[in-house]
Amino acid sequence: xxxxxxxxxxxxxxxxxxxxxxxxxxxxxxxxxxxxxxxxxxxxxxxxxxxxxxxxxxxxxxxxxxxxxxxxxxxxxxxxxxxxxxxxxxxxxxxxxxxxxxxxxxxxxxxxxxxxxxxxxxxxxxxxxxxxxxxxxxxxxxxxxxxxxxxxxxxxxxxxxxxxxxxxxxxxxxxxxxxxxxxxxxxxxxxxxxxxxxxxxxxxxxxxxxxxxxxxxxxxxxxxxxxxxxxxxxxxxxxxxxxxxxxxxxxxxxxxxxxxxxxxxxxxxxxxxxxxxxxxxxxxxxxxxxxxxxxxxxxxxxxxxxxxxxxxxxxxxxxxxxxxxxxxxxxxxxxxxxxxxxxxxxx
Amino acid sequence: xxxxxxxxxxxxxxxxxxxxxxxxxxxxxxxxxxxxxxxxxxxxxxxxxxxxxxxxxxxxxxxxxxxxxxxxxxxxxxxxxxxxxxxxxxxxxxxxxxxxxxxxxxxxxxxxxxxxxxxxxxxxxxxxxxxxxxxxxxxxxxxxxxxxxxxxxxxxxxxxxxxxxxxxxxxxxxxxxxxxxxxxxxxxxxxxxxxxxxxxxxxxxxxxxxxxxxxxxxxxxxxxxxxxxxxxxxxxxxxxxxxxxxxxxxxxxxxxxxxxxxxxxxxxxxxxxxxxxxxxxxxxxxxxxxxxxxxxxxxxxxxxxxxxxx
Numbered sequence: 333x334x335x336x337x338x339x340x341x342x343x344x345x346x347x348x349x350x351x352x353x354x355x356x357x358x359x360x361x362x363x364x365x366x367x368x369x370x371x372x373x374x375x376x377x378x379x380x381x382x383x384x385x386x387x388x389x390x391x392x393x394x395x396x397x398x399x400x401x402x403x404x405x406x407x408x409x410x411x412x413x414x415x416x417x418x419x420x421x422x423x424x425x426x427x428x429x430x431x432x433x434x435x436x437x438x439x440x441x442x443x444x445x446x447x448x449x450x451x452x453x454x455x456x457x458x459x460x461x462x463x464x465x466x467x468x469x470x471x472x473x474x475x476x477x478x479x480x481x482x483x484x485x486x487x488x489x490x491x492x493x494x495x496x497x498x499x500x501x502x503x504x505x506x507x508x509x510x511x512x513x514x515x516x517x518x519x520x521x522x523x524x525x526x527x528x529x530x531x532x533x534x535x536x537x538x539x540x541x542x543x544x545x546x547x548x549x550x551x552x553x554x555x556x557x558x559x560x561x562x563x564x565x566x567x568x569x570x571x572x573x574x575x576x577x578x579x580x581x582x583x584x585x586x587x588x589x590x591x592x593x594x595x596x597x598x599x600x601x602x603x604x605x606x607x608x609x610x611x612x613x614x615x616x617x618x619x620x621x622x623x624x625x626x627x628x629x630x631x632x633x634x635x636x637x638x639x640x641x642x643x644x645x646x647x648x649x650x651x652x653x654x655x656x657x658x659x660x661x662x663x664x665x666x667x668x669x670x671x672x673x674x675x676x677x678x679x
Numbered sequence: 680x681x682x683x684x685x686x687x688x689x690x691x692x693x694x695x696x697x698x699x700x701x702x703x704x705x706x707x708x709x710x711x712x713x714x715x716x717x718x719x720x721x722x723x724x725x726x727x728x729x730x731x732x733x734x735x736x737x738x739x740x741x742x743x744x745x746x747x748x749x750x751x752x753x754x755x756x757x758x759x760x761x762x763x764x765x766x767x768x769x770x771x772x773x774x775x776x777x778x779x780x781x782x783x784x785x786x787x788x789x790x791x792x793x794x795x796x797x798x799x800x801x802x803x804x805x806x807x808x809x810x811x812x813x814x815x816x817x818x819x820x821x822x823x824x825x826x827x828x829x830x831x832x833x834x835x836x837x838x839x840x841x842x843x844x845x846x847x848x849x850x851x852x853x854x855x856x857x858x859x860x861x862x863x864x865x866x867x868x869x870x871x872x873x874x875x876x877x878x879x880x881x882x883x884x885x886x887x888x889x890x891x892x893x894x895x896x897x898x899x900x901x902x903x904x905x906x907x908x909x910x911x912x913x914x915x916x917x918x919x920x921x922x923x924x925x926x927x928x929x930x931x932x933x934x935x936x937x938x939x940x941x942x943x944x945x946x947x948x949x950x951x952x953x954x955x956x957x958x959x960x961x962x963x964x965x966x967x968x969x970x971x972x973x974x975x976x977x978x979x980x981x982x983x984x985x986x987x988x989x
Contacts, residue, residue, distance in 0.1 A: 480961040491954035648793045653786025660779035664771035
């Protein structure tokens with residue numbers, strides 16, 4: 333039975349840890365080029381992000397959208413689909429949430445906020461369903477179409493906030509969302525909001541869908557072997573489209589968090605590569621909700637500590653971007669570790 | 680109506696088309712080598728960006744823009760090789776490895792920019808590759824203003840297209856390259872070294888992406904600007920597909936996308952938002968993939984790591 337309690341293979345835990353350690357070592361070389369002590373730089377970095385409640389709250393805030401995009405990428409991955417289009421889905425979801433947020437007024441928060449959240453999910457779901465349908469119906473690889481749709485989303489939202497929905501400021505952004513559609517801040521002045529609860533709930537729901545429902549069983553079956561799944565009576569096309577749509581809805585939630593929690597409006601090109609970072613988070617978290625939450629917190633911590641490191645040491649904050657790239661690289665090239673640990677063909 | 684036709688056939692627009700198409704041509708041709716060998720290269724964008732930066736850095740320190748161009752090619756080749764190591768030797772998911780390179784490049788270039796130039800955003804001006812005027816051709820009416828006075832890299836890009844067409848379709852190595860991308864196992868069985876062919880192809884792809892980036896930084900401009908490739912690596916990827924993995928096709932696609940780019944400002948004047956023109960390459964690529972303008976079909980083994988038996 334697939335539902336049995338599985339023993340977690342050792343490599344599932346060790347490989348990501350090795351990847352992070354190796355990346356920190358590679359990062360040290362960059363730190364040395366500016367004449368700083370790597371240990372000092374990393375200490376400053378992590379002290380900022382974990383050393384105080386306020387710092388930790390910021391870490392969690394930064395981790396929140398990454399949990400959503402990480403879950404998004406992982407969900408599609410379980411169906412054998414690579415959702416590199418999460419970035420575009422973040423933008424469309426964000427705009428949809430913003431539109432509901434700034435268009436309707438005089439709605440009670442109890443209605444307005446959930447409506448805006450659902451709009452964000454719907455926007456992301458629709459955007460992701462397109463490459464899903466093209467894959468299911470015409471067999472076109474979802475990666476290229478997702479990339480193309482990322483750029484269409486950039487330019488579409490550029491146009492929306494420069495033209496029809498331009499706000500009143502000189503920055504290209506939408507009007508502010510009404511207070512009735514904003515998420516509640518948990519620990520002012522940090523911008524940690526109730527979105528963190530939504531993210532953790534999303535992780536739990538993803539777990540339940542994937543491992544406790546018939547749909548989840550079908551999704552994983554399609555991911556493991558579409559031909560066998562089809563023979564087994566599963567509609568592969570339908571499953572793929574549903575998986576992509578749910579994946580997109582999760583990515584849309586990241587956009588929703590940025591709009592209803594962080595910025596309270598849609599700002600042109602606001603995303604610091606949330607969708608692409610989601611790939612890193614999903615991989616590092618081994619496409620499992622628990623791993624994804626932890627990986628998102630790590631990435632959130634890196635981003636939170638970056639500014640302090642920049643300020644207090646000679647190391648430019650871009651070290652963090654380099655580290656993130658290198659981590660993905662090592663996780664991707666997991667086979668690299670095969671000499672030290674047993675690595676199976678899984679992701 | 681006449682005004683619109685005059686605008687569409689304007690020689691200044693055509694000259695700008697060639698300029699806008701040049702970085703796409705270099706990078707798309709690079710993408711073709713990689714994809715033809717069976718390695719998907721999503722990292723073109725990052726390789727371009729690193730090329731753009733390397734060109735400026737070398738040009739700054741040596742005072743020679745041509746050395747800068749060489750530096751860009753080498754830096755791009757190195758990134759291509761790294762992508763090769765991950766995806767060929769360590770069987771990494773090629774899309775993920777490419778994504779890693781894109782993120783890494785974004786961080787590395789800004790990091791080095793701050794380290795070397797101590798400036799955020801833009802680098803200081805560096806020596807650039809100057810435009811040349813071709814004596815006789817520049818005098819020909821209509822054609823002269825378009826191709827008579829251009830940057831040397833524009834001509835070099837066109838030459839790269841022609842040479843690559845010959846290499847890929849008329850040489851033994853080209854045949855091997857294509858067979859490795861279509862049927863690696865069959866290629867292996869007749870004694871073709873799949874791994875080596877793929878390494879060479881991916882390294883060439885990085886080198887050409889680096890050249891494309893260098894055009895942006897030391898030919899089109901004379902400085903590095905943060906994130907200056909602005910998605911051109913992905914447009915080049917679109918040109919690869921739109922051009923059906925064929926150098927001449929990619930040339931056509933690059934010219935078309937360059938034409939749209941060159942027309943952007945002018946179209947805005949007549950009320951068409953630039954964003955819609957900017958979307959065009961991506962929408963057309965999706966339409967091409969869906970088979971509405973002749974089905975675009977990728978090399979069969981594209982994206983699959985090859986594991987030698989035994």
